[in-house]
Amino acid sequence: MATETKQGLILVIDDEWESPIVKHMCRKLEEEGWSTECVDLGDAHKTGDNYESFALYAIEDSNPDGVLLDVRFGEHKDDQFKGLEILQKIVRLYPKLPVLMFTQYAQGPEREIAVKGTLQWNSPVDFIDKLAGADEVILRLRRLIGDTPASMSLGDHISLDINNKVVYVKSNDGNQNLIDDINGIKFEILRELATTWYKSPAELVPFSRLERYFEGEEARASLRVRIREIKDSLGKSMGVRFGANDLIMNIRDQGYRLSPPENS
């Protein structure tokens, strides 16, 4: 999943920020190119109110690109849902700042709905339970933050430079080889597939979005030919032949989906 691209700062507001599960997640985010900063109370009392003050100060001071926020701060009953209070303040002060909240099932969908009901419909706030894997957290953050990085690694071998509209394949000796025959429409098709894959790896890109690069009645056939050419170009430089269900899959005549090879 790693994209190896500089992505911005994620602020972690969690009283258990030193726990293995949060540390592991921060490390995974850093592998993804994000930098992370955890709100640390230092010698101050570990109360919900202190977390709130420190968190709001950290947001103002660090100007993060996204926030990971826990619901529960400590065992005191007043702080059981302190995270929701902090969320309300963040949303009021920074309405465009993406916030991903950690919940537990017991805190539940009903409460999530209640909180969402107090927010604007399009607030960039989402909820995820704390047992979710780091990859799940990363995908949610990608969608919440919305930006696509300037370069993307598709699996272990292929990378896309979006700004310069070029594709590279990493050879076995670690060199990046430029694939110069994937350009123009072929690059746009690959970019379209990669952008969807980056935010939602199992999501199909419908024909309608890919056929707009072609004119006339033969749009679908032209698309099929270009897809085959992309697969051949990439396969040739990787020393493999991609079959019908490899790299770019045609799903039940609905569209195409990227399925980058790993460790091949």
Added chain:
Amino acid sequence: MYNYPKLQRIAKFTGAGISFAGLLLVLISPLFSTEYFPYVLIIEPLTYAGLIVLLLGSIIILSAYILPRFIGVKNSAGIDRGTIEQWSIITQRYFELFHHDLGRPLSRILGKERELRASLPITDEDSSGTLDLLDEIERQVPNFRLMMSNIQALVQLELPTPSSEIQPVEPESIIRKIVDRYAPVAKESGKEITWWSEPSSFGVVPSNSAAIEHIVTNLVDNTIRYADKHIEICLSKNENTFDVRVRDDGPGIEEPYQKLIFERGWTPEIGRGEEKTSSGLGLFIAHTLATGHGGKLSVQSENHSDDSYTEFTLRMPLVRN
């Protein structure tokens, strides 16, 4: 023994009918009252009569809601409604404590597991046994998450008046979340999930997001067990409903068993006389939730040809205010 919901329904309809008659009397009284009745106390008697009938109807409707709480109307098991609600609240609170107590150590185990995994050399043969153990822990996490959420759904289904909160819902976002969670599970067993929506930008629909997420999660969890290679999830919209189809290319379900698939506790192993590998609660909960929210969950399956498949279709109404 009282049939509480039936009695309540009868009382509501009767009250509404009487109220309507009263209202009608009030409205029509000016048309002929001056002709037939002399004025008494400013307003004519027909209006008085209408107001009294209207009041009577309203009292009946109110009684249908309030009385059972005071007189302890009982359900078919002889337990009164108040007690059921009390039990449900106690169960819910117990569940919250249980989840908190269980979730915390589990998240610590998971944290340690993920840290340990990061520190182990992938190619080291000596650590392959440890990696197997770590894989197994990670593989069981979605099961645990689903189990916790199923317990919560069962507790909520116990409530005499389960909540059905309608709010703007983005079904695409729900499917994305579920697929984020289950795609790695599918990949682990050599299967792939693909999903799409028709139209490609589905938009927002009025519905209950928690219920949809719960139903589709159970469907996907079930499908991953039985799929051969591919799982497809398709979202589509009609004029008054929207559908979520979850399809797998597994061996299919024999026709006689298709109607049993949503029964509480039923699993395909029962049909084959084998030991159960799951609780058989997931599809039962999904079906009950779908019906409870005015939707429908159905199954189609083919198990005779090379193109065997099973396809679940969740059809939910587009609720309008």
